[in-house]
Amino acid sequence: MELLQAFQFELMPTGEQTRKMRQFAGACRFVYNKALAVQRENHEDGGKFIGKFAMKKLFTGWRNSAETPWLADSPRHPCDESILDLDRAFQNFFVKRADFPRFKRKGERDSFRYPDQKQIKLDRENGRISLPKLGYLRYRNSRVVLGEVRSATVSLRAGKWYVSILTKREVAQPVPQGPAVGIDVGVARFATLSDGSFIAPLASFRKHEQRLAKYQRRMARKVKGSSNWKKAKARVQRIHARIANARNDFLHKASNTISKNHAMVAVEDLQVRNMSKSAKGSAEAPGRNVRAKSGLNKSILDQGWGEFRRQLEYKVAWRGGYFVAVDPKNTSRTCSCCGHVSADNRKTQALFACVSCGHEDNADHVGALNILAAGHAVIAYGGMAQSGRSTKQEPAEGARAPVGILAKFRAGRMPNDE
Template sequence: MRLPKFGPVRFRWTRPLGGAIRNATVSRDGGRWYISFCVEDGEAEAAANGKPPVGVDRGVAVAVATSDGGLDEREFVTAGEAARLKRLQQRLSRSLRVHGRTRGSKRRDATRAQLGRLNARIRARRADFAAQTAVRLVREHGMVAVEDLRIKNMTASAKGSVEQPGRNVRQKAGLNRAILAKRWGGFLLKLEHAARYHGAKIEKVNPAYTSQTCNACKHVASESRKSQAVFRCVACGHQDHADVNAAKNILAAGLAVTGRGDLAAGPSVKRQPPERLAA
């Protein structure tokens, strides 16, 4: 492979390309260098597989919950890895305070390398989970309904400004880290990519009130969510796992959108009723 300003570079193939090369990207992760190729395989999208639909709820405690009752409470960082991450980050922070940000240090470089390798292993584990789960869902279902979440807005900082400081900043920062750790966006990308080859359709639906709506009677109440895992409707008494109940609502919304042919609509927004003009 010939790279600009570097010349010929040797690399090891991991799989056949299977198409015409359009571009290449060189990246470094965990101290290792990778090259990825974007190819045009010439394959058309697979025909609809005709399999039953499913709703998917992405969560923090439960990574993926499906409308058929499936729960995947996956943790990507073990307790030992979390403790090691904390130790390495503390060691790196102390080295910065001792040596200053402009001075070099072999020990600091070694700590950064260890931290990079550990984070790369965790990222690879998350990517592997996203890819395997996505392929399983599109192989077994013809339509996968997911919430059209605005992850960037959901993980924005709550610190506010000097004039208007935020509240519960530390709690919000912890929630942001937990959301980003589950790779919601990466999982959706894997779903959309895998669906192209397995005859499935990915339907994005409005996420409003999916966790507060009873799937049995459609009553909406925040009090029905008794805890992170328990949903008990205050109107009809229907009880279910909270994430599975949300996934069923997502599936119903996806079927409603598909039924009316509103497939090209963008992300839903909550609309306010028009103001009445004074007579």
């Protein structure tokens, strides 16, 4: 089995290397924006979409132009990768997976990528990596890099430079370990498992919210673009980075523990973007309970449900297990004992009391049990292949099991038996 894995480290560059990395990131940003501008002008003139190979030929002209001689000082391959990134953004737009590509701004996700493994030299013992036109850069060698180096991405975040080293290696076909589990995510409890255990939320944004607001007010009082404004902005960026790092560490630990100990993981197919939409409305049709909905949206986004699902998906695949996404409809309103579905079953946010059989339990635990049962039903429908072959696995079309069939499934009657 072929395994692709990225290892990220903080770089410790010299002053000259830092200057060059900023220059290279700026060159890649310029190429991306220039190509996007060409595509827009070409579209307005009625021309056809310019493919990536034709765009690379245009880039050769920009690189040799007397107007942009500094482009020749930057490595060629990272600039080519910017053109490929733009082409990928347009392809996602054409199939309606993303919005129309936007211009990049300085200081936002500055990065560049070296795709040629022959140009990358990794000195694992001494914690150094050699990149074209940068030479050897030291990095904080916090873990062993396994496998053959495929590419390297250099990025800037909150004033610090990082390198992400993508590797490939062959591993034995993993054997899934442990029982199946259903997971219900929430705000009061980050994740409730069908075995009765739960993971308390970290709420990293809430912990730093007041401190972040304090320094945002200080930045707002500065003259935009001044030296003091830049210092205040750097402080705000560091707080945001600390919040993101804490959340990411929490999600990795939680997803790693679950994927190690369970052979099948079933989660709800939640549309987080729709769940966290603003309730403000418009002047003609103003929304209701806007303040309460705003607080709920902040709590939802602070949990990182989408990233948690993404990490679970590929980590379960790495360990040869099954990952199933089920329809979230009525998972917290269906009795896990008798299968009765009613909104009255959910007495409060935390208490579930079935109006039919009288069964009482924690509402999130009941939801996790229903999610697990729906996951088994999805597999019974033949909508899921064993993971490990791909990190992106979705149930086959029409394979999302409705909660209404769960009572039959619990009774031992398979859908194909009828």
